[in-house]
Amino acid sequence: MPGTSLSMNARPRPFAGLRGHPHRAAHRLGGLRPHRDGVLIALFGFAGGLILWHFGLYNTPDTGRRYGAWLLVPLAVVCLTALGRRSAQPWVLAVAVAALVGDFVMGSLLATVIVFTDIVYAAVLYGPARVARAVLPVSVATTVAVTLGLMAVFRKPETLLLGVLCAGITVVPAWTGMVIRDHRNAAAAERLRAEQTALLAEMDRVQAVTAERARMARELHDVVANHLSAIAIHSTAALSMSSGDEDEGRQHEGTPDEPFRKAAGEALGVIRENSVQGLAEMRRLIGLLRDPHDDGTPPTSPTLAGVDALLDRARAGAAGTGLRFTLHDDRDPASEQPLPAPVELAAYRVVQESLTNALKHSGRGTVAVELRRARTGGTAPALAVRVTSPLESTRRHDAPRAPGSGAGLIGMRERVELLGGDLYAGPVAGDGGDGRWEVRAELPVEERRSP
Known part of the structure; x- marks a missing residue:
């Protein structure tokens, strides 16, 4: 240590503690x-x-x-x-x-x-x-x-x-x-x-603020990222078609450009639709953060009834990429009790994020969404959500893509773990021997009691 010289063979001197620690000596003298x-x-x-x-x-x-x-x-x-x-x-x-x-x-x-x-x-x-x-x-x-x-x-x-x-x-x-x-x-x-x-x-306040910030981050990512990803993909496609149209027009002046204009118009239409939807969702979140009862009615959370609309938006966003989307819902709404709102919201966000990742990274093929009620360990039936998509190796080299940050998987895992469920996300072997990416979540319908 600078300014300090110590010897291993040094012996303690009498009253060294009193002389070496002026504050301690002053405390002792102050006590007397x-x-x-x-x-x-x-x-x-x-x-x-x-x-x-x-x-x-x-x-x-x-x-x-x-x-x-x-x-x-x-x-x-x-x-x-x-x-x-x-x-x-x-x-x-x-x-x-x-x-x-x-x-x-x-x-x-x-x-x-x-x-x-x-x-x-x-x-x-x-x-x-x-x-x-x-x-x-x-x-x-x-x-x-x-x-x-x-x-x-x-x-x-x-x-x-x-x-x-x-x-x-x-x-x-x-x-x-x-x-x-x-x-x-x-x-x-x-x-x-x-x-x-x-x-x-203070500790509770800090934890509550941290949890609320994490919840807001998940909501913003899950709500807006889907629309912005579609915007990024189709804006890239529109730009590539526009530049390709100009180059080809210079090379072949007699070639009609009507197909290119039509494709660009469709891409711009998807961009506008997703922009409007993203703006509406952002306004809903801002209203929720300011006052959940601004308009006299509390905001409603998305449910699994909106999965069909999610797939329709995904099909529109995947136009020209070779992706197909299917839904297999094995649940029986007539014989089963309604799911709790947090479970429905978490399942909806898992499907939404999985479809967004498929639009960003998947190759040609089918993106399959499965919903079913599974009984695990003799407990109440849990909600099982499974989304599989082709791996990126089958993707066309000229297909537009959007960058990812990895926050989606973190948000999905946090949502599932908050409900006491399990989440798996990773590659699996497909039925035809080809590789597929699978997201599988099991959400307990009843609250788990800790021992």
């Missing part, structure tokens, strides 16, 4: 630095204790006057522990308990007791989880033990007030810290859940 709240509590607590000591305001006046300035020692210790109330738990709590015991023995200052209650509160709120869970039960047990012990020693009802005082010093701040900590944990969990929900929503 007192928080602003701790500094303020320590300063105000010590100042208040000094005022109380100066005026002789002790919790136990007789004992406090006897010890005098010694009471400032527990006060200073408790105030120093307040500096580590966030970062040094539970050690500061143990030191504060020892200082509080010494404060009670020497007469006690109210400032020491108040600062100690904050130490207990901070131990539950900022300390480790195990310490936070243990402080409240220990505080309750200590309060009960102190109350029962004082009643057993003095046997006076007034000792109950000392039990209440002990509960105010230990139980109340511990319980308050536990409540606030639980609320903070709940808030953090809700924030995390909200972030996860937002992330999942």
Whole structure:
């Protein structure tokens, strides 16, 4: 790595981690630095204790006057522990308990007791989880033990007030810290859940947008490519006939050009028809994308009832190429239930794309379309779609053709897989020994349930 020299025999130096990682060292030192709240509590607590000591305001006046300035020692210790109330738990709590015991023995200052209650509160709120869970039960047990012990020693009802005082010093701040900590944990969990929900929503949105873009790409390709392919084929034929007409006219001035004009007129007629149909389909798609209810009625999806019209357009587009088109529909509409709309649409698009590919790439011969209901694996009958066409090797060299991008096969496969079906597209052996291209799709009529 540039600017870095490492030796395989180099030995780690002491404190290399602290020196080699300035950000980590700063984090460790920042954890030892007192928080602003701790500094303020320590300063105000010590100042208040000094005022109380100066005026002789002790919790136990007789004992406090006897010890005098010694009471400032527990006060200073408790105030120093307040500096580590966030970062040094539970050690500061143990030191504060020892200082509080010494404060009670020497007469006690109210400032020491108040600062100690904050130490207990901070131990539950900022300390480790195990310490936070243990402080409240220990505080309750200590309060009960102190109350029962004082009643057993003095046997006076007034000792109950000392039990209440002990509960105010230990139980109340511990319980308050536990409540606030639980609320903070709940808030953090809700924030995390909200972030996860937002992330999942964003992932769902991205997936939905991707799926919608793929669906739009399939629709645009399946709807428009058929018409544009016919336009490309016949425009090429018209241009070739026009150029051939000019060359032959120059070579044979006496030859009539009526057949060439007629063929060119037929090609231009097919071009116009497919252009108009493609424009209409494009407008339908644009209206569907903008608002599916623009004209008051939702757009209808193509069905298998339109396969005959597809074949008629294919025959018109294949004029002069030597292609013939046949349809074998073995379904019985009277005895079979209607197919779901997604299945009909997918089957229609498979036939449409297969006919488009046949116009682009097939040679002379017959393009056969077969539709039937097949029962597979004991389940409900599936719709089987099979389209076979001659391979490109039998195509005339002078026949017009249109380039392909391969997106049609991808779109067909996506449509079939979305319905849980199977698709095969590839060469097969024909009945007469010649090679043929086959597209075979099996579309389940009932939805497949994943285990």
